[in-house]
Amino acid sequence: MARAWVRELTGWLAATAVSLIAAATVASSARADLLFRDGDSLIVAMFSQSLLAGDDLDWAMSSVLFVPESASFTALDAALPLGVNDLLAVSAVLNLLALYGALRLVAGRTRDGWAPVGWSLVAISVFGVLAATETSASRDSLDLGSLQLTTTYYSATVVAAVLTVGIVRRLLDRERRSVPLLSSLVVVTLISTFSNPLFALWTVVPLGILLVAYALDPAQRTRALIMLAVVAGGTALGLLARMPCAAWIANTGAGYAQPALWRESLDYYGQLLGDRLQTPLGVFALLVSLALIALAVLRSVRATDPGSRLVATLAWAMPLVVVIGAIALGTHAARYLQPVAFAPVLAVVACPRVLRLPAGLRRTGAAIAGVLLLIGGGLSIPRLADAAQAPDADLACVTDWIDESGRTGAGQFWTVRLPKLHLDDPSQLVQVDHQLNGYAWLVNRTDFEAGEVSFLVEDTQTVPWDLPRTITPDEVVDCGRYSILDFGADTLPLGPQRS
Incomplete structure (x- = not known):
């Protein structure tokens, strides 16, 4: 038990270093405009400021209510004596750290022959590397990983999507039903749908399709149908909960769906992909993403347990469903495609088995990696602070x-x-x-x-x-x-x- 506690704490500390390195790298590039100065990116900070000032609140929101994002930012603002840019920088690190926590849940319980903490760190490191390759100042680009560092571009929805996968995986790994896990599944789906209906397209649709497929197996039928009912019920409750907030929702989002424009949508996203591939970093990021998807397909075929198969399948199915759905609906917004950035990383934690290497070599490699992360994380703090406090x-x-x-x-x-x-x-x-x-x-x-x-x-x-x-x-x-x-x-x- 003591070793497990130390292992988990070490994982969180290493993930903090990874988050600092990734956030500092992005903030030190032209992408800093999106973190600290973009008109859309500032809504959560503006709402928090208004809430803490005690203003009368009559906000006109988009279809997204930013509930988890606003709650966390307001808590930071109330607790820390920092300027708004510093708070945005801290939020960038915490958003990545929250993603690590969700990936750790997906990786499953510690068991003999498995290293879920280590592979969760690999997963967040890969995601951090992908985010660090993104240097465009444009909000309309396929630089999707770095959007997780903002308070506005659906960072909580990304974490919720991964959390949902993790909860379902934990339920599949158990022999008996778990009321706490099922309750958590209801809460996550309800709050996420209430805050951002896009959660349903990103997560509920591909997960629902997969659970229906699982229900065809008599051995999995009961559990799959229960989880399907819980996810569907939580989503429905989330949509119903939005009705009393109609006065705050200036745009329901229904107008964004224009199926007749699917060809224009295909051309739009194709152009964004072409722009992304104009740089060596963009090509590198695409190759990494393709390798992750290939790994996901391989692991979904070779998986020996339902939980691993579900995670591996969702790693390639979520991007596929979202891309097809976004084009079919005629959308023109790169941020809708974020599962393309985060979902393939699930392949890394689908089956987190210990590498077949000598124990001494594994320990030495872990120690070296830990020292490098410690140094990199420490050096990234002043870089991030300088980017946040750059004079204007x-x-x-x-x-x-x-x-x-x-x-x-x-x-x-x-x-x-x-x-x-x-x-x-x-x-x-x-x-x-x-x-x-x-x-x-x-x-x-x-x-x-x-x-x-x-x-x-x-x-x-x-x-x-x-x-x-x-x-x-x-x-x-x-x-x-x-x-x-x-x-x-x-x-x-x-x-x-x-x-």
Whole structure:
């Protein structure tokens, strides 16, 4: 028992080092824009800020409610005396660490001849390597692994998908039913579906298909049908739980499905794949992913127990179902394909048997790897901190001017999100469209109660303004990549809200 405790603790410490190395590598690249500055990436931090400030909450969310992400970030924000970028950096590490925990659950119990801790570390290391190869600043790219480091792009859904696989695997490994595991399965599926219905496509559909196949085997029928009922029931309850939150859901997501555009969708994702393969790192990542899928297919064929076969099969079936589904529905969003990045890694923990090597060699290799991880993790802390605390004179110019003005202004979505997050009073910047209509998207709608504004913030992402009346600014404040159009005593009325 003592050795098992030490082994598990060592695994978590090593996984922390891996997470630090991966997060620091991504944050030190152009991908830092997605971690710290992207308009979409800041919603959880903005909501947390509003919640802790005690604001009246009338948020306009997308189809995703970000429940686990918001809960964890708010807890960090309340507990740690850190700036928002530092909190985003800490969250990046914790998101990877949470994925390790889910992979450890998938790897199964420690038993003779098995090394679930070691193979879980290999799995998170492989995922970390894949994430570290992704350096694009674009949110619309097939750099899918690094999305796990953000607080917005479905990091909790990724962890929940792997957790679900792990719980089902543990149930298959047991000879008797486990009420605690079945209860956990209900809770995970309910919360995940409630927070992000995409969980159903990523996890419930491929898992449901596989459980139906298992039910054809008389020896597995009862357990498979019970798990299928639990997963389906949890998913249904999650969807029902969303109904009271309808006022907060500005877009149900139904409009994203456009099956008639499947050819355009195929071309879109094909173009993204071509762009990804323009760099040696992209080619390397593709080869690793293909090797993992090949391993998954091999292990699903050679598996000798139902749990291993389920994990190995899902490692290739989840990406297949999601890619086919995304194209068939005519979608145009790379983030929907994240199972392509994380699911193949399940092949590593499908059957975590001890390598047939001399015990001394295994111990020596583990010790060397541990030392290297310790050094790498330690060196990554200042790298990650430097990336999070990188000075932004243009942003500081905007926020300082607005804080000192004491007035309320406006800006368009992609322009205003970052300055809004870093203001002492975020309500001083109202999110609008180019016609000054309130843009109720991923924002607290109480901001629109201001009714009028006296300055506008713009940058290269700003669509040319179509103002309700002819008016020229008294002054244009130059803040580098930003400009502040100051109308002084004149005010501009806000139009009706739209999303």
